[in-house]
Amino acid sequence: MKTWTSLELRINGESTTVSFPTHHSLLEVLRERLHLTGTKHGCELGECGACAVLIDGRPVLSCLQLAADLEGREIETVEGLQEGNQLTDLQAGFADLGAAQCGYCTPGILLTAKALLDDNPRPDRTEIQQALAGNLCRCTGYHKIVEAVEWTLARQTDPGAQPPARSLRGDDLTGEDK
Secondary structure (H helix, E strand, O other), rough: OOOOOEEEEOOOOEEEEEEEEOOOEHHHHHHOOOOOOOOOHHHOOOOOOOOOEOOOOOOEEEEOOHHHHOOEEEEEEEHHHHHHOOOOHHHHHHHHHHOOOOOOOOOOHHHHHHHHHHHOOOHHHHHHHHOOOOOOOOOOOOOHHHHHHHHHHHHHHOOOOOOOOOOOOOOOOOOOOO
């Protein structure tokens, strides 16, 4: 016999009442009950970061977090990054530099990077690498991901900033011939 819980959860700035088996993880509730499928099933062991969401502004692996413990907490998923039809600066940075390939890890990485930038608006490369260390990516090799976070910071500081010269597949994005 399954025990069910009905809670009001605050997700992406909106309160919603949801019923689910008490033993379900936040990942299961987000995907299966609320149909917020941006949060990805990865290893389900807390080792890959694909399921990362923000709880009260801090990155949390939703596969390891019981949803029943989250009443009154602020939960943000990748869907919460949406600003109308516009990409956020961070999303645009990832798109500009080709930092997302298959995209499976991207939601968790974006949210982890958002938490870093919210907490530290001027991180250096080492701080970015440390913050993203729990997010595994099998496609990009991380260089483009770190570069995309740095590019986001550069554009926020200087809207006229130019992207790194050879960011996308070695192409010179500045338009300058070398």
